[in-house]
Amino acid sequence: ETITKKPGTACIRDTQKHSRPIVKIQDGCEQNCTYCIIPKVRGGYRSTGSIEILKKIKDLEENGFEEVVLTGIHIGKYGVDLKNTYGLDRLIEDIMADTAMKRLRISSIEINEIDDGLLSIILKNRERIAPHFHIPLQSGSDAILSKMARPYTAVSFTEKVSIIRKVLPEITITTDVMTGFPGESDEDFNDTLEMVKKIRFSKLHVFKYSPRPGTRAFEFKDGVEGSVKSERSRKLRECGERSRDLFINKNIGKNHIVAAEMINPESGIASGTSGNYIKIYFRTGPGFEKIRGKLIELTAEEKYKDGLFARYI
Numbered sequence: 001e002t003i004t005k006k007p008g009t010a011c012i013r014d015t016q017k018h019s020r021p022i023v024k025i026q027d028g029c030e031q032n033c034t035y036c037i038i039p040k041v042r043g044g045y046r047s048t049g050s051i052e053i054l055k056k057i058k059d060l061e062e063n064g065f066e067e068v069v070l071t072g073i074h075i076g077k078y079g080v081d082l083k084n085t086y087g088l089d090r091l092i093e094d095i096m097a098d099t100a101m102k103r104l105r106i107s108s109i110e111i112n113e114i115d116d117g118l119l120s121i122i123l124k125n126r127e128r129i130a131p132h133f134h135i136p137l138q139s140g141s142d143a144i145l146s147k148m149a150r151p152y153t154a155v156s157f158t159e160k161v162s163i164i165r166k167v168l169p170e171i172t173i174t175t176d177v178m179t180g181f182p183g184e185s186d187e188d189f190n191d192t193l194e195m196v197k198k199i200r201f202s203k204l205h206v207f208k209y210s211p212r213p214g215t216r217a218f219e220f221k222d223g224v225e226g227s228v229k230s231e232r233s234r235k236l237r238e239c240g241e242r243s244r245d246l247f248i249n250k251n252i253g254k255n256h257i258v259a260a261e262m263i264n265p266e267s268g269i270a271s272g273t274s275g276n277y278i279k280i281y282f283r284t285g286p287g288f289e290k291i292r293g294k295l296i297e298l299t300a301e302e303k304y305k306d307g308l309f310a311r312y313i
């Protein structure tokens, strides 16, 4: 409550309950993917001015938070509705220059919006920007991507991932994939499965397509049977778990800078998120509240639940 008395801190009321507060930088989407209702519900692109964003981040910083997450409906389009050429890259540059926020994380971003400008700013500030991109793939079949109205091909997506990994070798890439989109044949599904195996995402969220009234895809007549959707989801999840295990195992023995988020009062085990987006569990003394929202350095010792167990260095 003391926080909300400060001027210009309306956002903190919503975000202080998160130990990694979110800062919403834009709203709306005009991409009109055929399965998605968001453009109809949320309207066109509306970006928050940079002065307001910088102020929110400074307020959070003053209140002791050491990681913030930039979010929005379609953050790669940040700035397209603003008058000048100010975009996500320049916003990040200004956050790096004008605030002392220790770590900035970019939430979900579309593949086409990760360009050289953005990569070079991340590279320049790699100590302060979480090495993690969540890039929705949805399908590895060009026919399905086109039916979804997703503006890339399997080849262009794969090539961009290679560029990203070349520039930022430590980057973690996670994704969303949808199964059972209308018209998805066995061949289309196999293309997705092969692509997912090849790219080796660090985490895979698998969704079964479900028709939403009001979307263009709702009118598509060539729906996929429920049992087929389930089987395809199972195969993709299995594949995702294998890549996830490899990724988690590679991180054992490494040091991680972890944003401390919560504590289980019964077990006394705390948890937080590493820069490369792994849930890290650790033991802490009774003074957890002192480190909530702060970045702490831990060494990962072993696999534990959905992440790693670590100890103080």
Ligand code: SF4
Pocket (backbone or CB within 6 Å): 029, 030, 031, 032, 033, 036, 037, 038, 039, 073, 074
């Ligand atoms: S899926 Fe994402 S990019 Fe596509 S229309 Fe919905 S919000 Fe926009």
